[in-house]
Amino acid sequence: MLELGLMVLFAAIMYRWLFTGSGLSLHLVLLIGIVFGTLFRGISSLLQRLLDPSEFMVLQDSMFASFTGVDLGLLRISVAIIATASIPLIVMRRRFDVLSLGRDTSISLGINHTRTVTTVLIVCSIFVGVCTALVGTITFFGLIVANLAYALCRTFRHAWILPISVLLGIVALVGGQLILERVFAFDTALSIVIEFCGGLLFLFLLLRGSIK
Numbered sequence: 001m002l003e004l005g006l007m008v009l010f011a012a013i014m015y016r017w018l019f020t021g022s023g024l025s026l027h028l029v030l031l032i033g034i035v036f037g038t039l040f041r042g043i044s045s046l047l048q049r050l051l052d053p054s055e056f057m058v059l060q061d062s063m064f065a066s067f068t069g070v071d072l073g074l075l076r077i078s079v080a081i082i083a084t085a086s087i088p089l090i091v092m093r094r095r096f097d098v099l100s101l102g103r104d105t106s107i108s109l110g111i112n113h114t115r116t117v118t119t120v121l122i123v124c125s126i127f128v129g130v131c132t133a134l135v136g137t138i139t140f141f142g143l144i145v146a147n148l149a150y151a152l153c154r155t156f157r158h159a160w161i162l163p164i165s166v167l168l169g170i171v172a173l174v175g176g177q178l179i180l181e182r183v184f185a186f187d188t189a190l191s192i193v194i195e196f197c198g199g200l201l202f203l204f205l206l207l208r209g210s211i212k
Contacts (some may be wrong), residue, residue: 004081007129008122015121037139070134078130085126088119089162096120096158140198145169147201 095116098106103113124142131138149165150156176193 003133004126004129007132008125011125012118012122015118074134078134081130082127085123088123092116092120093158093162097156100156100158138194140202141169141172141194144194144198144201145172 095111098109098111099113099116101109106113128142145165145168148168149161152168153161153164155161172194180193
C-alpha cells in the first residue's frame with residue numbers, strides 16, 4: 001500500500017505539471033522517464049555490487065518481475081483494488097471515443113479534457129502500482145498491448161478496445177511464460193523478453209511518429 005500510494009502521488013504531481021500549461025510533449029515526458037529510469041537502475045546496480053556476492057545474487061534475482069511466485073494473499077488484495085479502480089474506466093468508456101478526436105474537439109463537445117485525462121492517468125497509475133507491488137517492474141508492456149489492440153481492432157470504439165487489450169495482455173503473459181517454461185526451461189526472465197521487444201517497438205513507433 002505504501003508503494004501504491006507513492007506511485008499515485010508522484011504520478012499525480014507529474015500529470016499536474018504536464019497538463020497545466022507547461023507546454024511539454026507527452027513523448028518528451030516519456031523519454032525523460034526512460035532516462036531517469038536508466039539512471040536509477042545504474043545507481044541500484046552500483047549499490048548492489050557493493051554487497052556480498054551471495055547476497056547480490058539473491059537481490060539481483062528479486063529485481064526481475066516474476067509471475068511464478070505471487071503471494072495469494074497479496075493477489076486477492078490486488079484483484080479487489082484493480083476491480084474498484086476499473087469502475088471509473090467502465091463508466092467513462094464512451095468519453096474515450098470523444099477524447100481520441102483531440103483536445104479542442106473534445107472540449108467543444110462538452111468534455112472536461114483535463115479532468116478526464118487526469119482521472120484516467122491516475123487510474124492507470126493505480127494499475128501500474130498494483131502490478132509493480134505484485135510481480136515487479138515491466139517496462140513497455142502496456143505500450144505493446146495497447147498498440148496491438150489498436151492494430152487488431154477494426155473499430156476505434158473503446159468499449160471493444162479495452163476488453164481486447166485485457167485479453168491480449170493475458171495471452172502475452174501466459175503464452176510468454178509457457179514458451180519460457182517449455183522452450184527455454186526458465187533460462188531467462190519473461191520481463192527481459194518483454195522489455196527487449198517493447199523497446200524495439202517504442203523506437204519503431206517513435207521513428208514512425210505514430211505513438212498513440
